[in-house]
Amino acid sequence: MTDSSVLGSWSIETSLPISFKIKNSPGILTPGNADLLEFGTTGPGSRRLVVIDRNICKYYLDEIQNYFACNAVDIHLVAVDASEDDKNLETLLEILREMESFGMLRRSEPLIAIGGGVLLDVAGMAAGLYRRGVPYIRVPTTLVGLIDASVGAKTGINFEIRRNRLGSYYPPIASYLDTAFLRTLPTIEISSGLGEALKMGVIKDGILFDLLEKYGSDLVGKSFTDCDCANEVINRAVDGMKVELENNLWEKDLKRAVDFGHSFSPIIEMRSLENNEFQPLTHGQAVAIDVIFSSVISMNRNLLSEFDVLRVIRTARNMNLPTDHELFKNPLLVLESLNDTKKHRNGDQNLPVPTEIGGYTFINDLALAEIKDAIGKLSELNKALDLECRQ
Ligand SMILES: NC(=O)c1ccc[n+]([C@@H]2O[C@H](COP(=O)([O-])OP(=O)(O)OC[C@H]3O[C@@H](n4cnc5c(N)ncnc54)[C@H](O)[C@@H]3O)[C@@H](O)[C@H]2O)c1
Missing domain, CATH: 1.20.1090.10 (Dehydroquinate synthase-like - alpha domain)
Incomplete structure (x- = not known):
């Protein structure tokens, strides 16, 4: 029997099962494509925070808005500058503030990130930090995003002129690949x-x-x-x-x-x-x-x-x-x-x-x-x- 007058010591052992899908999803922004709404609540009253690279607004903003409107999902759209120079604490905080003002639910409103590797890395990091982690979905719009940033678990921002010096391993619940985005890519x-x-x-x-x-x-x-x-x-x-x-x-x-x-x-x-x-x-x-x-x-x-x-x-x-x-x-x-x-x-x-x-x-x-x-x-x-x- 343990001596109850002596403070004990414990060790906690657990494991973290990880699985996420990387799925080919042609026509991801076509209203009939259900992939983007596969996770989380749907139908009347449902909401999503959608974070996108401001640069792609001119090509895809209407399609994005139309997709969610047709599926009766209210969106709070956050367009951020997402060049390598913007991969910093300011952009991270901008996204976090939007998450807070949106009042994101912890499980049933996955953040949807649409953009290149920079946008996906910063938005993924914000998702990993907010309430110690809310689910998020990656939709890459660049070739680097499609073949690399969509696959792994890493998120990050640059810090003190060092690449990806701050970040986390925080996988999305899904990455959806649609090569149609490449048509507008320089x-x-x-x-x-x-x-x-x-x-x-x-x-x-x-x-x-x-x-x-x-x-x-x-x-x-x-x-x-x-x-x-x-x-x-x-x-x-x-x-x-x-x-x-x-x-x-x-x-x-x-x-x-x-x-x-x-x-x-x-x-x-x-x-x-x-x-x-x-x-x-x-x-x-x-x-x-x-x-x-x-x-x-x-x-x-x-x-x-x-x-x-x-x-x-x-x-x-x-x-x-x-x-x-x-x-x-x-x-x-x-x-x-x-x-x-x-x-x-x-x-x-x-x-x-x-x-x-x-x-x-x-x-x-x-x-x-x-x-x-x-x-x-x-x-x-x-x-x-x-x-x-x-x-
Ligand atoms: N997390 C990971 O595993 C991982 C892997 C590889 C790279 N990365 C990160 O990704 C970043 C590089 O990503 P990138 O090469 O995608 O660059 P990027 O995100 O800077 O995008 C490149 C440019 O293309 C624009 N753009 C994006 N999609 C577009 C589209 N469909 N049409 C027109 N313009 C578009 C962007 O606004 C930007 O100006 C680096 O910061 C790198 O660290 C992360």
């Missing part, structure tokens, strides 16, 4: 999304890479959705991410293949946006340069052939992705970026590099001299390809 953002697809192809999925190598220029040149392989590209990218996340959703294992392209790029992307001296990089553009830079590092270690590196660079070029950037030519900044990423990986570099198209290993001892060599080699390869293009 080509540079299609290209940016293909940067994330390139990451997945090079590190994990040779078939995806082959598709990008063969049809990459069509995917950006024509309308993305008009290309026969568009769905296969999205399917393969989402599949690859799903498998990776399912096994490691909370990132207990900090050796992650899908961190490929995200080792040097976070700080460089932010610096490119904060200083007008430099060409600003979109998220997928920064990822693509990191993919190429990491591939060159691998080649310099004789882990990857020059032939494969050239295939990666040519494929990026075909998809209008940059293959180098002024900030990637600064070895100290590249090292600083890696050192910052190291903290995120709990002190290890865990740098994913390809060993073939679709295969990888991790490096943990990259030093400044190798970064300098990679900068020199990448510049040489780009010059050789410039010459090849002119001939």
Whole structure:
């Protein structure tokens, strides 16, 4: 029998079952499509808070309002600025204040977030904070959103000029994918999304890479959705991410293949946006340069052939992705970026590099001299390809 005069000690053990769907939902804003109202109360008196990227109002505001009106659901629409510069505490608080004034019920009025990766990340974080978590639904409207931000559990905002420094793992109850949104997406953002697809192809999925190598220029040149392989590209990218996340959703294992392209790029992307001296990089553009830079590092270690590196660079070029950037030519900044990423990986570099198209290993001892060599080699390869293009 325990001694009741002595204070006890306890340990609480429980588990958190997670499941959420990522569903293809063509015509998501067509009134007869029931997906957006699959969760929560419906019918007269029902309400939703809908958070959207202000930029997409001109294309989709009428459709959104019509969808809910036809389904007899009152909406409180919150349109926020949602560029990378707006991924901050102010936007987060703006959404939280709207949730408070709406008086959102805790379970039966899931927040609906419609927009690109930035909007989904900030709105998801607000949903995770409000009343310690209310349900939310993601509707991605960019290619990065469709193949990446819609799949995982992460939410976040930038803080102190650091990407996604504040955030949480807070999965939505559902993500609905409708590629029709891509019809209004600027080509540079299609290209940016293909940067994330390139990451997945090079590190994990040779078939995806082959598709990008063969049809990459069509995917950006024509309308993305008009290309026969568009769905296969999205399917393969989402599949690859799903498998990776399912096994490691909370990132207990900090050796992650899908961190490929995200080792040097976070700080460089932010610096490119904060200083007008430099060409600003979109998220997928920064990822693509990191993919190429990491591939060159691998080649310099004789882990990857020059032939494969050239295939990666040519494929990026075909998809209008940059293959180098002024900030990637600064070895100290590249090292600083890696050192910052190291903290995120709990002190290890865990740098994913390809060993073939679709295969990888991790490096943990990259030093400044190798970064300098990679900068020199990448510049040489780009010059050789410039010459090849002119001939
Ligand atoms: N949570 C995750 O797992 C995850 C994964 C990948 C990326 N992200 C985050 O996503 C962000 C990048 O997302 P992004 O590339 O979608 O950029 P974004 O959200 O900034 O959108 C890009 C631009 O396209 C506009 N736009 C969006 N949809 C449109 C449409 N259908 N038609 C016309 N214009 C449209 C936006 O207003 C913006 O100007 C980064 O902040 C990154 O950290 C998160």
